[in-house]
Amino acid sequence: MFEVLPQLAPDPILGLSAAYKQDSNPSKIDLGVGVYKDEQGNTPILSAVAKAQQVLLERETSKTYITPQGVQGFIDGMLQLILGAQSPVLLADRVAAVQAPGGCGSLRILSELLTRVNADTKVWVSDPTWANHIPLIGNAGLTIETYPYFDKASASIRFDAMMECLRQVKKGDVVLLHGCCHNPTGADLTKAQWQEVMNVAKEREFLPFVDIAYQGFGDSLEDDAYGVRLLCENLPEVIIAASCSKNFGLYRERVGLAAIVCADSNTRKIAQGQIQSVARGIYSMPPSYGGALVDIILSDDALKQEWVNEVDEMRVRMRTLRELLVNKLAEYGAQKDFSFVNDQKGMFSFLCITPEQVQKMRNEHSVYFVDSSRVNVAGISLANVDTLAKAMVKVINA
Ligand code: PLP
Numbered sequence: 229m230f231e232v233l234p235q236l237a238p239d240p241i242l243g244l245s246a247a248y249k250q251d252s253n254p255s256k257i258d259l260g261v262g263v264y265k266d267e268q269g270n271t272p273i274l275s276a277v278a279k280a281q282q283v284l285l286e287r288e289t290s291k292t293y294i295t296p297q298g299v300q301g302f303i304d305g306m307l308q309l310i311l312g313a314q315s316p317v318l319l320a321d322r323v324a325a326v327q328a329p330g331g332c333g334s335l336r337i338l339s340e341l342l343t344r345v346n347a348d349t350k351v352w353v354s355d356p357t358w359a360n361h362i363p364l365i366g367n368a369g370l371t372i373e374t375y376p377y378f379d380k381a382s383a384s385i386r387f388d389a390m391m392e393c394l395r396q397v398k399k400g401d402v403v404l405l406h407g408c409c410h411n412p413t414g415a416d417l418t419k420a421q422w423q424e425v426m427n428v429a430k431e432r433e434f435l436p437f438v439d440i441a442y443q444g445f446g447d448s449l450e451d452d453a454y455g456v457r458l459l460c461e462n463l464p465e466v467i468i469a470a471s472c473s474k475n476f477g478l479y480r481e482r483v484g485l486a487a488i489v490c491a492d493s494n495t496r497k498i499a500q501g502q503i504q505s506v507a508r509g510i511y512s513m514p515p516s517y518g519g520a521l522v523d524i525i526l527s528d529d530a531l532k533q534e535w536v537n538e539v540d541e542m543r544v545r546m547r548t549l550r551e552l553l554v555n556k557l558a559e560y561g562a563q564k565d566f567s568f569v570n571d572q573k574g575m576f577s578f579l580c581i582t583p584e585q586v587q588k589m590r591n592e593h594s595v596y597f598v599d600s601s602r603v604n605v606a607g608i609s610l611a612n613v614d615t616l617a618k619a620m621v622k623v624i625n626a
């Protein structure tokens with residue numbers, strides 16, 4: 229019966245990995261999927277995570293079901309990490325939350341929850357945004373619109389155009405914002421710009437939907453939460469999808485948090501029941517393992533510090549690689565000024581080159597990255613940066 233369905237192309241990001249694996253060029257470079265890599269190109273288990281696994285091995289005595297909301301220690305730890313331990317919305321008991329299967333799972337169940345409120349809800353996403361936002365939100369049945377965000381020609385945020393659009397957004401519409409380390413552009417709002425976004429959300433009464441998947445990869449764990457905290461402290465309602473894939477390196481364990489900041493504590497109870505009912509209709513309860521590890525790390529001072537240090541190390545390494553690439557491009561005579569790459573945050577950089585140039589990088593130089601010109605900065609290394617920069621200069625100066 230399935231022959232009636234059309235053959236589909238693979239996920240445009242994950243599909244790159246398959247193409248990379250098939251390439252026999254020994255100098256090939258993988259800057260595709262957003263996974264942190266060390267100098268050797270490996271994605272090791274963080275040492276705090278490895279230790280937490282040992283603790284869990286000894287501590288876990290049963291594989292019976294966990295509660296529908298997930299590991300409560302995980303939920304509490306994550307809410308404090310994202311919102312701050314002294315967050316007024318936490319103190320006022322205004323936050324409903326569940327553990328979810330990854331940031332993707334969180335995005336999906338929150339989208340389903342929105343359809344329960346109003347099946348005609350419009351969700352505004354940045355142009356461009358992470359490709360997966362479209363199916364995760366759209367397949368729940370919500371309507372997607374875009375707001376201007378990034379200008380490739382000037383490699384900067386189109387903040388005026390973004391604000392002009394947000395000022396037209398209607399009450400009850402939802403605006404998806406990347407908490408930090410915007411995927412794919414690496415271009416983040418400044419603190420003053422977050423303030424303006426918060427003001428317009430208040431004025432227009434739209435609901436901010438914050439996707440935070442890279443906390444700690446931009447400036448610091450605290451700084452990266454500036455925007456989401458500002459919104460939560462000043463607006464009645466905010467929804468948040470968080471991921472532990474990158475900052476805890478727990479990708480395959482599928483660990484995320486879906487949180488709903490409500491207007492009051494009574495509404496929190498309604499939202500808590502509703503989000504659990506949404507999850508029940510899809511997968512009943514989240515996988516326990518990754519959340520249990522995060523709980524162990526966040527509730528142990530020494531282990532938490534070890535993890536914070538590892539996040540710092542990943543962030544600093546990615547920033548150093550940006551500078552290295554920018555310097556090498558200049559050194560090899562690139563006719564385009566790439567210094568904007570140093571201002572971008574997190575794991576991704578938008579090189580602002582054309583899709584044709586991206587294709588050339590792939591076909592002529594075996595350098596793999598997304599057509600939009602997004603590169604995974606963590607895929608750059610001391611060993612490959614010269615090859616990469618020389619290839620880019622060839623393609624760009626042609
Ligand atoms: N949101 C953004 C912007 C992402 O880049 C990702 C990818 O890692 C996610 C959410 C969710 O990732 P995961 O489902 O692996 O936790």
Ligand code: TYF
Nearest residue numbers: 239241242260261262360411
């Ligand atoms: O954007 C990325 O590369 C990461 C990883 O379906 C990812 O967010 C990519 C595609 C996908 C799930 C995760």
